[in-house]
Amino acid sequence: MPSPAPSSPISCWSRPLAEILGASGLVVELGARRGLFRTRPGVRAVDGVDLSVATGETFGIVGESGCGKTTLARTLLGLQREAAGEIRLEGRPVSGQAAAAARRARAAVQYVHQDPGAALDPWWPVGATLAEGLRIHGVADRAEQQARIAEMLAAVGLDPAFAARYPHELSGGQQRRIGLARILLLRPKVVILDEPTAGLDLSVQASVLRLLRDLRGQFGLTYLFISHDLSVVRRVCDRVAVMYLGRVVEQGxxxxxxxxxxxxxTRALLAAAPRLDGAAAGPSLPGDPPSLRAIPGGCRFHPRCTLADTRCGQQEPALAPLGPDRLAACHHARRAA
Incomplete structure (x- = not known):
């Protein structure tokens, strides 16, 4: 039996929609050190990523651990500063700013932590945590805070009485609902969901995914959906980008x-994904991804690729169109299908 999904597909493709969040040539370097006598170069955790997320869609990002998914999300949000490239929000460039200024410019983009329990103060009741976010964003009136908190708890399927509970009194699914309420109180337009179903059993996953579908319709949200669970991504995302060593290698x-x-x-990821229908999974990817400090020349995937030839080791393929809304960075893309 496949992983649970919403009862109907999440789709926004009945009409063309404008870009709400985008990036061009985005580069993020981590670990650089600049001293008086010695400079240590960083590693490119995100290296030349182009991205365009349409208003109202659910855009998935997948790849192995360390491929740059979360770093990309943190940079789009403004928590991590880009080294090069452009970030756009609703058609306006918002890149090139210090972290604090970037977060102000991108207030319409919010992030739901992959471990919502760790994002809640264990010493504070839920209501106090939610109220703090409102205070930071200029809502000082206590009556208005309480009214908005009660409204948002109801919107995520929780009784307003949950405001008096502490994080340790909540289940994993309830913590995720609180995390969503905390973000939706700020009235975002784009919500970045980092592993939103990780660690949940199948029934709770289904309820969380149904909630995400309903909230998207109710509040007109756009989702950037980061996940290792390919079965969930397949069912809830409109478009998907596959990342490897900091670059998008396929999108569609x-x-x-x-x-x-x-x-x-992409083929290897899908073949190796666990199957719950009794069918055997395919072989695991050979070897481990190379270090970001020692990225191979040519195609970054060629040391692990069964199709690799001399050209793959010498020339890096560009992310090129293969058809309507389909891109791949592979010299053998057409025969890889």
Missing amino acids: RAEALFAAPQHPY
Whole structure:
């Protein structure tokens, strides 16, 4: 039995929609040190990423641990400063700013932590945590705070009495609902969901995914959906980008990408994904991803790729269109399907 999903697909593709969040040539360097006598170069955790998220869609980002998914999300949010490239929000450039200024400019983008329990103060009741966010964003009237908190708890399917509970009194699913309420109180337009179903049993996953679908419709949200669970991504995302060593190697509509992956890395990820229908999973990817400090020349995936040839080791493929809303960075993309 596959992982649970909303009772109907989440889709926004009945009409073309404008970009709400985008990036061009985005580069993020981590670990750089500049001293008086010695400079230590950083590693490029995100290296030349182009991205365009349409208003109202659910855009998935997948890849192995360390591929740059979360770093990309933190940079789009403004928590991590980009080294190069442009970030756009609703058509306006918002890149090139210090972290505090970037967060102010991107207030319409909010982030739901992958461990919502760790994001809640264990010494504070839920209501105090939610009220703090409102105070920081200029809502000082206590009556208004309480009214908005009660409204948002109801919107995420919790009784307003949950405001008096402490984090340790909540289940994993309830903590995720509180995390969503905390973000929605700030009235965002784009919500970054980092592993929103990790660590939940199947029934709780289903309820969380249904809630995300309903909230998207109710509040007109756009989701950036980061997950290792490919079965969930397949069912809830409109489009998907696959990352490897800081770069997007394939991108397209979810149903087309999962039905006929064009990049060998995407094929290997899908083949190795756990199956709950009794079918055997495919072979694991050979080897481990190389260090970001020792990225191989040519195609970054070629040391682990069964299709690699001399050209792959010498020339890095560009992310090129293969058809309507389909991109892949592979010299053998057409025969990789």
